[in-house]
Amino acid sequence: MSKVEPVVVIHGGAWAIPEKICDASRNGVKLAARKAYEIVKSGGSALDAVEAAVILLENEPVFDAGKGSCLNAAGEIEMDASIMDGTSLKAGAIAAVTNINNPISLARMVMEKTDHCLLVGEGANMFAKECNVPSVDPSTLITEDCLEEWKTFQKYKSAVDSLINSLTIGHDTVGAVVMDCNGRIAAATSTGGITGKRVGRVGDSPLIGTGTFAIDEIGGVSCTGHGESIIKICLAKHVICLMENGMNAQNAVEQSLQFMNSRVKGAGGAICISASGEAAFHFTTERMAWAIAKANVLSWGLDPNEHNTEMMS
Amino acid sequence: MSKVEPVVVIHGGAWAIPEKICDASRNGVKLAARKAYEIVKSGGSALDAVEAAVILLENEPVFDAGKGSCLNAAGEIEMDASIMDGTSLKAGAIAAVTNINNPISLARMVMEKTDHCLLVGEGANMFAKECNVPSVDPSTLITEDCLEEWKTFQKYKSAVDSLINSLTIGHDTVGAVVMDCNGRIAAATSTGGITGKRVGRVGDSPLIGTGTFAIDEIGGVSCTGHGESIIKICLAKHVICLMENGMNAQNAVEQSLQFMNSRVKGAGGAICISASGEAAFHFTTERMAWAIAKANVLSWGLDPNEHNTEMMS
Numbered sequence: 001m002s003k004v005e006p007v008v009v010i011h012g013g014a015w016a017i018p019e020k021i022c023d024a025s026r027n028g029v030k031l032a033a034r035k036a037y038e039i040v041k042s043g044g045s046a047l048d049a050v051e052a053a054v055i056l057l058e059n060e061p062v063f064d065a066g067k068g069s070c071l072n073a074a075g076e077i078e079m080d081a082s083i084m085d086g087t088s089l090k091a092g093a094i095a096a097v098t099n100i101n102n103p104i105s106l107a108r109m110v111m112e113k114t115d116h117c118l119l120v121g122e123g124a125n126m127f128a129k130e131c132n133v134p135s136v137d138p139s140t141l142i143t144e145d146c147l148e149e150w151k152t153f154q155k156y157k158s159a160v161d162s163l164i165n166s167l168t169i170g171h172d173t174v175g176a177v178v179m180d181c182n183g184r185i186a187a188a189t190s191t192g193g194i195t196g197k198r199v200g201r202v203g204d205s206p207l208i209g210t211g212t213f214a215i216d217e218i219g220g221v222s223c224t225g226h227g228e229s230i231i232k233i234c235l236a237k238h239v240i241c242l243m244e245n246g247m248n249a250q251n252a253v254e255q256s257l258q259f260m261n262s263r264v265k266g267a268g269g270a271i272c273i274s275a276s277g278e279a280a281f282h283f284t285t286e287r288m289a290w291a292i293a294k295a296n297v298l299s300w301g302l303d304p305n306e307h308n309t310e311m312m313s
Numbered sequence: 314m315s316k317v318e319p320v321v322v323i324h325g326g327a328w329a330i331p332e333k334i335c336d337a338s339r340n341g342v343k344l345a346a347r348k349a350y351e352i353v354k355s356g357g358s359a360l361d362a363v364e365a366a367v368i369l370l371e372n373e374p375v376f377d378a379g380k381g382s383c384l385n386a387a388g389e390i391e392m393d394a395s396i397m398d399g400t401s402l403k404a405g406a407i408a409a410v411t412n413i414n415n416p417i418s419l420a421r422m423v424m425e426k427t428d429h430c431l432l433v434g435e436g437a438n439m440f441a442k443e444c445n446v447p448s449v450d451p452s453t454l455i456t457e458d459c460l461e462e463w464k465t466f467q468k469y470k471s472a473v474d475s476l477i478n479s480l481t482i483g484h485d486t487v488g489a490v491v492m493d494c495n496g497r498i499a500a501a502t503s504t505g506g507i508t509g510k511r512v513g514r515v516g517d518s519p520l521i522g523t524g525t526f527a528i529d530e531i532g533g534v535s536c537t538g539h540g541e542s543i544i545k546i547c548l549a550k551h552v553i554c555l556m557e558n559g560m561n562a563q564n565a566v567e568q569s570l571q572f573m574n575s576r577v578k579g580a581g582g583a584i585c586i587s588a589s590g591e592a593a594f595h596f597t598t599e600r601m602a603w604a605i606a607k608a609n610v611l612s613w614g615l616d617p618n619e620h621n622t623e624m625m626s
Contacts, residue, residue: 078436089545089577095515096433116514117544120409121434123391123513200436201429202408209522209547231430232402234522234550241554264402 004183005295006040008033009279010053012063012289013172013191014224014269021145022302024062025289030300032056034312036178037293046186047085047108050176054081054104054188057174061143065174066102068143069192071150074199077141079192080206081107082118086185086214091117093206094124099135104190106133107206117208121200146195153196173205175222177214177273185220185273187212187236194227203227209237218244219275221253225268225285232264239272249273249280257284317496318608319353321346322592323366325376325602326485326504327537327582334458335615337375338602343613345369349491350606350625359499360398360421363489367394367417367501370487374456378487379415381456382505384463387512390454392505393519394420395431399498399527404430406519407437412448417503419446420519430521434513459508466509486518488535490527490586498533498586500525500549507540516540522550531557532588534566538581538598545577552585562586562593570597 010029017025035056036049058066069077081103082093092111095118097103109131110119119127128135173191180186189212191205204211204227211227213236214220221236235256242252249272260266261284269283271290281290283304291300299309323342330338348369349362371379382390394416395406405424408431410416422444423432432440442448486504493499502525504518517524517540524540526549527533534549548569555565562585573579574597582596584603594603596617604613612622 091545096436114511114514115541116511117541118515118520119511119513120515121436121513123409123434123511126512198427198429198432198436199439200432200434201427202431202433207431207520207523208544209550210520213547228428228430231521232404234526234547237522237547237550237554241550241557244554245558 004179004181005277006037006181007179007273007277007279008036008040008049008293009177009271009273009281010036010291011175011222011224011269011271011281012057013174014283014285014288015172016286017289017302021062026300026302028057028060028062029289029291030298032176033291033293033298036176037312040178040180043181046178046180046184049178049180050186050188051083051104051108053176054174054190055102058102058104058190063174064172064192065190067141068146069141070195071142071146072193072197072199072201075150077138077192079103080202081190082206082208082212083107083111083188084186084208084212084214086216086220089215091208093118093208095120095202095206096200097124097128099125099138100128100133101136104188118206120202149195173224175224175271177220177222177271179273179277183216185214185216187214187220187222189222204230204235207231210234211236213237213240215240217275219249219273221270221272223268223270224288226266229260229264229266230268233260235260235268235270239270243274249278253280253282257282317492317494318590319350319494320492320586320590320592321349321353321362321606322490322584322586322594323349323604324488324535324537324582324584324594325370326487327596327598327601328485329598330600330602330615334375339613339615341370341373341375342602342604343611345489346604346606346611347625349489353491353493356494359491359493359497362491362493363499363501364396364417364421366489367487367503368415371415371417371503376487377485377505378503380454381459382454383508384455384459385506385510385512385514388463390451390505392416393515394503395519395521395525396420396424396501397499397521397525397527399529399533402528404521406431406521408433408515408519409513410437410441412438412451413441413446414449417501431519433515462508486537488537488584490533490535490584492586492590496529498527498529500527500533500535502535517543517548520544523547524549526550526553528553530588532562532586534583534585536581536583537601539579542573542577542579543581546573548573548581548583552583556587562591566593566595570595
């Protein structure tokens with residue numbers, strides 16, 4: 001017996017998404033939203049739904065997470081992910097992991113099988129082995145497009161920052177926030193980071209309260225965009241704090257991203273569900289692929305002011 | 314010409330500090346407070362003051378940071394640290410670093426010499442090498458007491474959690490928050506984590522908004538205690554949010570730690586300075602070494618309700 005109308009919000013990263021992958025990005029977030037919505041509609045948990053949605057996004061090479069992750073300065077993949085259960089506030093995260101297909105599932109194992117919240121680098125890989133997570137050849141996670149981007153980065157890395165910033169280098173992150181039929185909220189975020197990042201650089205995605213946060217009494221958030229800016233204002237918790245003080249979800253994400261822009265000059269995006277079931281998203285980058293599933297309607301978009309809907313039944 | 318009366322608050326970790334190291338802990342935080350106060354009194358920056366204070370605490374083996382860090386499950390040291398400048402919101406942090414004397418200085422280098430906020434593991438060590446930070450033999454950072462504690466952990470690690478928790482295993486973290494003569498606020502935190510932690514486990518200390526936060530308009534915070542609980546509620550930003558809504562620093566740290574205790578059953582401590590220069594601290598553990606320097610008076614304590622003062626001139 002459903003007590004609450006379930007809600008799903010998905011993002012596929014806030015950045016200057018090039019034309020050629022716009023449709024694939026739209027399709028990816030729509031598929032993930034449908035998958036998560038199916039799970040919660042049939043009584044599944046918010047936690048299962050965000051994990052399943054993010055797995056789909058990680059497996060889709062068009063997104064910078066799992067397969068299709070950006071390459072670091074050494075030309076290697078290092079992936080970060082986090083997941084949080086808004087009921088217990090249990091959280092799990094991994095960072096700088098090199099050789100697994102689905103970082104979000106390893107993050108969930110950290111949450112469920114250890115006393116810790118965050119494992120990084122070699123230690124995270126050791127834990128993956130202990131959990132019998134298949135280790136894959138990192139080269140199978142690298143796509144042609146990411147390699148091209150990395151080569152462009154290599155070519156320009158000695159140039160001034162402004163030049164590097166003017167290239168559409170470094171795409172960004174996937175995430176999901178879900179409220180299930182019991183009013184439980186979960187959030188999950190996964191990323192390959194930014195092209196040319198230093199070895200060992202960790203962005204906002206695996207950091208609880210920064211890239212991901214969920215607390216049933218208030219809401220859930222997943223962030224994307226310039227990781228270092230998101231860290232400096234602790235974006236996810238910032239959104240939660242505004243909502244705790246009575247602001248609605250839409251105003252809270254908009255005001256938080258405006259604050260990030262004015263205080264540290266950072267662009268990004270965020271998705272959010274409030275305890276009352278309000279779904280919200282906003283981005284200050286050129287584009288962000290997003291999708292919302294609620295009341296059997298799927299909404300999605302990518303360009304500013306783009307808003308499509310279709311029935312889901 | 315001083316516009317603002319400078320303020321310094323130091324902590325040496327919130328935990329069940331055993332009798333035999335109580336006096337050394339008191340002395341350590343007093344020395345660190347004096348050092349930071351001297352720096353800001355003579356016109357130095359809050360950032361220089363928190364770094365200098367934390368270096369002293371890292372070098373003092375009685376504290377779990379730098380020399381004297383706890384050993385992980387593999388019997389190795391992995392250190393975490395973060396520093397934040399409340400004026401620019403620039404932040405730097407390192408985690409799971411094995412072979413340097415002063416993690417807090419490497420964290421500051423991440424802030425000042427890279428585009429990133431957080432470097433972990435091997436990548437952080439590569440960056441240290443690039444910055445010519447001397448690499449030390451990790452065994453020189455290990456103390457007899459930490460080795461004993463690790464052996465006790467090894468002996469009991471197969472026992473139930475409650476037994477492990479009942480031992481005074483795993484001490485915790487040092488931190489500093491300073492407001493300088495220009496009203497600039499900085500915060501810094503450094504730790505060796507908890508005895509027997511998994512390889513690659515990262516606690517709250519290197520996470521901006523979690524273990525450390527500073528923003529001139531509101532205040533600065535450094536946290537200590539059960540790292541996973543601190544992560545789950547994003548403690549430092551939680552304190553900041555309450556203060557942003559008009560709560561004073563003392564009530565904000567007390568209410569935040571009570572929330573952590575009631576919502577996730579975690580104990581800990583926090584120190585704080587508000588934008589108006591109010592210094593505050595609170596702990597829900599048995600003990601926490603703390604010291605405050607303000608208006609030429611040094612205050613310090615360790616047991617609940619212990620409050621000593623002396624003139625500093």
